[in-house]
Amino acid sequence: MQLFYTPEILPQHKAFVLNEEESKHAIRVLRLSSGQQINLVDGRGGRYTAVIMDAHPKRTVLEIVDVSINVGKRPYYLHIAIAPTKNIDRVEWFLEKATEVGIDEITPIICEHSERKDIRLDRLNKVMVSAMKQSMKAYHPKLNESMKFTEFIGAASDGQKFIAHCADSDKAYPSQLAHPSDRYTILVGPEGDFSASEIAGALSAGYQAITLGDSRLRTETAALVACVEVAMLNR
Incomplete structure (x- = not known):
């Protein structure tokens, strides 16, 4: 099944026009034509079945024939705050895999030992869209x-x-501390780990200290392990 990401669509829509990028992908790349069925997602839990009415490579017109809401909704909410790695490819890898496993919110945090303090959100969002569709x-x-x-x-x-x-x-x-079906915020530090003052500050702010195993993990690996732990807890 080929998914198209259409965040502008609403459940009450009876018709919809794909933007130029998605229209080109549908008509030029996938060579879809009028009368064929495609599937859309809005990024908010909605999945739509649509039929191509006008196969235009810049503005493909669709008729919406079925709508499902809260598709794949999980019983928990996971927010991971992660220190961006020096190599941004590692952050992209984490976001791709975390989207596949299940995550709700990500905040890049700048720490005392951070080696990267600037990131391009547009590129990272594209990685997550691709992972969401895949x-x-x-x-x-x-x-x-x-x-x-x-x-x-x-x-x-x-x-x-x-x-x-x-x-x-x-x-x-x-898994020893978290309650199932809850909201979780997990802090994951930079390559040089959190500083002693940052750890103390987090504990004072109500954070609980956790371990992700005996191995010393890369930042992006640790963050993904946290996602998997939470997903397994809520299976």
Whole structure:
């Protein structure tokens, strides 16, 4: 099944016009024609079945014939705040895999040991759209503007809050602390880990210290392991 990402569509729409990019992909690349059926997702849980009425390479006109809402809705909400890696390809890899596994929100955080302090959200969003379509998801994760670590932990957040760090301390696995069907915020630090003051600040702000295993993981690997742990907890 080929999915088209159409965030502008609404459940009450009876007809819809694909934008130029998606129209070109449908007509020029996939060589679809009038009368053929395609599937759309709005990134908010809606999946739409449509029939091509006018196969135009710049403005393909569709008739909406079926709508499903809350497709693949998960019983939990996962927000991961991750320090961007020096090599942005690693962040893109994480976002791709996390979208496939299941994640709701991502915030890049700038830490004391961060080697990268600027990122292009447009490129990262494109990676997530591609992963969403490839994995047949109907939800597009929310990608926030980057924030300083201290600002992030100082902001109010619902649910359980965790910080994954490598310093010696009492820690537990996420599955030992997290409650099923809840909201989770997990902090994942840079290559040089969080500083001692950042760890102390997070704990003071109500975050619980977690471990993701005995191996020393790369930032993007640690973040993905956290996604998988939460997904397994909520199976």
